[in-house]
Amino acid sequence: METVVSGIRPTGNLHLGNYYGAVKSFLQMQNEYNCYFFIADWHSLTTRPKPEDIIQSANTILAEYLACGLDPEKATIYVQSDVKEVLELYLYFNMNAYLGELERTTTFKEKARKQPDNVNAGLLTYPTLMAADILIHKAAKVPVGKDQEQNMEMARKFARRFNSMYGVEYLKEPESFSLSAKAVKIPGLDGSGKMGKSEGNCIYLMDDEATIKKKVMKAVTDAGPTVPNSEKPEVIQNLFTLMEVVSSPDTYKFFDEKWNDCSIRYGDLKKQLAADINVAVAPIRERINEFKSNTDYLNKVARIGAEKSRENAAQTLKEVREIIGFRSVGF
Ligand code: TYM
DSSP: OOEEEEEEOOSSSOBHHHIIIIIHHHHHHTTTSEEEEEEOTTGGGGGOOOHHHHHHHHHHHHHHHHHHTOOTTTSEEEEGGGOTHHHHHHHHHHHTOOHHHHHTOHHHHHHHHHOGGGOOHHHHTHHHHHHHHHHTTTOSEEEOOGGGHHHHHHHHHHHHHHHHHHTOOOSOOOEEEOSSSSOOOOBOTTSSSBOOTTTTOOOBTTOOHHHHHHHHHTOOOOSOOOSTTOOOOHHHHHHHHHHHHHSOHHHHHHHHHHHHTTOOOHHHHHHHHHHHHHHHHHHHHHHHHHHHHOHHHHHHHHHHHHHHHHHHHHHHHHHHHHHHTOOOOOO
């Protein structure tokens, strides 16, 4: 059975981008693959979270994973910082990663621009840690949204480099996975492109009906189409892109036809979109609090996940150490 690995940083609640870009694939894949889904808490250290928030933030994502339907009986669900083996592989990849290629990644450049007083080595080596997360379990497939494509390219590069460096065919190049034919990018409704935490434009799985409605009704639009069948400007396309993932094909078609014959009323489209988002997230929202308050269960899931993940990670490390030429002292 092929292996799947993916993770999400615990920097707040899950939003629609996380859900449609990643978690929906997790849900399908846990039935068909050997899955490892984790909470990337080491990755979140680049933004200096407070010690008292660390466990709480990880628990939030863990509760949300479970509320979405991730099943610890089917998938290995764990917290990244519980699997120290990852760090050793991170070190090996760092030894063979070049400053130039790390500095050129778009996410590094973006982060360096956003937090100029904290351009740390963790930000620079973000792609090597991500490669270690993936390759420690020898993943064949990685369900991620479009924004992770460059990091995935880097993971493949580090796998190839390791093989050629040691003259082995050991690490396989992991593929990005998406449920749809192309990678998913959930837009923000403020005209800023992607929905994301740092963009501050998220609709969260936790949001109640009124909040969802308020956020959707505020979405940026324009004066409306005047020429039939014209191309949609980006802000309008964003609404339709979201509608394509949350609404039924008939609803999408209805509003698309209204656009094409210039009779569209954005207020109606937004109301429908808000209602459909609410239908999609309501059952999840209801379960999040249940899981969140059950810390005993969350701890149990994390412990079992960490054990399973460490066992597999230790096996990979043993092999990697042999390839690199380290002595094996048997512990
Ligand atoms: P993160 O925490 O930013 O996002 C988690 C997942 O959600 C997807 N996503 C989106 N997809 C579509 N549209 C959006 N607007 C949107 N916003 C977020 C992301 O593509 C991602 O799949 N580097 C990763 C975490 C990570 C990881 C890994 C992932 C660390 N190690 C190993 C896979 C494998 C990140 O920052 O994702």
